[in-house]
Amino acid sequence: MSIKEKSSYCLSCKSKNCMKGCPLSNDITDAIKYVKEEEYEKAYNKFLETTVLSSICGRICPHTKQCQGSCIRGIKGDAVDIGSIESFVGDYGIQNDIKITNFEEYKKIDKKVAVIGSGPCGITCAATLKRLGVSKVTLLEKKNYLGGLLVHGIPEFRLPKDIVDSVYQKIITDLDIEVKLRIELGKDITIENLMKEYDSIFLAIGANTSSKMGIPGEELDGVYGGNELLEYKNFPDFKNKNVVVSGGGNVAMDTARTIKRLGADKVYVVYRRAEEQMPAEKIEIKEAKLEGIEFVFLNNIVKIIGKDKVEKIECIKTKLIENQGERPYPVNIEGSNYTIDTDYVVMAIGSKLDNDVLTEIKRNDWGKIQIDEKYRTNLNGVYAAGDLAGVKSTVAYASNSGKEAAKSIYEDLING
Ligand SMILES: Cc1cc2nc3c(=O)[nH]c(=O)nc-3n(C[C@H](O)[C@H](O)[C@H](O)COP(=O)(O)OP(=O)(O)OC[C@H]3O[C@@H](n4cnc5c(N)ncnc54)[C@H](O)[C@@H]3O)c2cc1C
Ligand code: SF4
Structure with a gap:
């Protein structure tokens, strides 16, 4: 089925149930409306309101448990193939170099935030911080590549690595995020040292043991x-x-x-x-x-x-x-x-999370990093989310927690 046929199958229903099923609250119905009209740039910008990972999530989200699981079409027949429509739109944005821009309504602030770990949670937090107006965001990663489990978890036959690479390159270039590879928290840097250089620290090192x-x-x-x-x-x-x-x-x-x-x-x-x-x-x-x-x-x-x-x-x-x-x-x-x-x-x-890392931070009953509703850890100015903090372990949930954590960090920085 072509993208046109797939999008025409969407009923554009007012209830937007698919949006409620999406961890990132993507406005799928409105994005698909633009796809029906072949207004792909508008569709890309619609997804950008809530996600920078369309090309990735569209390919590997457990759709039947997330957006497509809530699609009204799915009650009597097949759900709309939201995943492939979203990845088509995401790829269009990359191929046509449609810029990821800042959210206009937020005040710029001259602050420095370090984001540790470059999986879906870390990259989304870094992107959101920049889009909100934080002047300097540095992404630190222990490997010599970016992407976390998108690269070294999900195999190539399900998620091609050149897709991950092009999504990341676009985010980093468009939003001017500083990247430092081969820097391992606990070995090359400590939270204490980072606190001297940065106003806030966001931890997104996953839990892959x-x-x-x-x-x-x-x-x-x-x-x-x-x-x-x-x-x-x-x-x-x-x-x-x-x-x-x-x-x-x-x-x-x-x-x-x-x-x-x-x-x-x-x-x-x-x-x-x-x-x-x-x-x-x-x-x-x-x-x-x-x-x-x-x-x-x-x-x-x-x-x-x-x-x-x-x-x-x-x-x-x-x-x-x-x-x-x-x-x-x-x-x-x-x-x-x-x-x-x-x-x-x-x-x-x-x-699970390795027992030997982040020993200075409180854990919850499941051995993950304990956070409050604003993603704050027990250390002042240190936040955490994603798999590390026991967020439901899918890419969209990890990404959404990075986005929400960025909003909390920004608010705390604004409020001093
Ligand atoms: C095999 C596998 C398949 C999966 N398939 C799917 C799927 O199909 N769909 C789906 O939605 N979800 C899937 N998931 C789950 C999903 O990948 C995770 O929930 C998500 O990647 C978590 O994101 P994160 O950013 O919290 O952590 P991660 O993706 O784990 O990223 C953590 C990053 O931190 C870095 N890091 C670790 N320690 C340090 C340190 N000390 N200093 C600096 N950097 C550090 C790591 O190298 C990594 O880049 C899968 C998971 C696995 C393991
Ligand atoms: S992010 Fe995932 S769950 Fe949300 S609309 Fe896209 S494919 Fe569906």
Whole structure:
């Protein structure tokens, strides 16, 4: 279907339910109206009111759980394909170099803010601060590239890196953001030192350490964390090997599909609930199945077995118990244990913040950075958001928290 056909399918309804489903509150209905009229520059500017990441979010947002999940068209048939319309408009803006400009109604202020971490949260915060009128914003990043999980999490086959690059280059150039690469907070710089140079500090360093299951055998050679495998790409030789991936979300899907592409013979995804409860997008599951990934639903891994290295896993079957409107929870079926032979096991059951970083800042009960409703941490002038602060972990939610945090930082700076 062409973009014209896709946009014509939108009913331009007044209720704008899709906007309510979008974490960034994009005014999708009005943007699509412009697309229908082939006024692409106006459509791009409409998205720019709330987001600088259209080309990225349009491609990788879990649309069925966000904007498209609230589309009225979706009640009786297919929802409007908002994602591909948004990425088309975002790409148009980049290809035609439509400038990202400042928000006009805000007063310029002569202040310096440091943003640490260049994932979707950090870049959106930096962009919003500049658009609000903060004179100097510096983006500090420990890697030698920008983008965070957009580059070293989501694989190339779902989000091409040249797209991320062109989106970032445009934001940085149009808004004159200073960038410093290969600067690691905690190693090359400290919060204390930064406070001497900057008026405020915004932390957006993510939380990309794989959680563990806490089962026997997890320390064996051949057990990996999915987040680290994708980030550092220090893959063992998966060719013709059997691999078990534990989990049911984005990381599980991306790790399983990446490992299969690296030549593994069998890749099993073991998930303790049923397919309907998997947090991964339906399209991801469908594509993984087409690529030959085998799903073992309603199963829990209880032990990893091997002498020096992984040889097999012990599984137990589970059944689901109703949970008063919440997701049903799985319980093990006693005596249903069995084993699966495998060469490697990959943990992809969730991610957390490294315990050794930001020790001077208070954490919440889930081990993430504690923030108040204005994104302030317990340190005066230090703010945090995104995965690091336990914001719902999708790109649009991380980006929105960066945007909202920027507004708080700006207000606090204005009010002295
Ligand atoms: C494999 C995978 C697939 C995903 N797929 C999707 C998807 O399809 N759709 C979706 O919406 N969401 C997806 N997500 C979730 C999404 O990527 C995250 O929620 C989002 O990237 C969080 O943004 P962030 O800016 O908070 O953190 P990050 O993207 O993690 O960025 C943190 C940045 O901080 C830098 N940094 C870390 N430590 C330091 C330090 N000490 N000093 C300086 N810099 C530092 C990092 O290098 C990085 O650039 C996926 C996540 C993973 C892991
Ligand atoms: S940012 Fe994501 S959720 Fe919001 S409109 Fe765009 S694709 Fe949909």
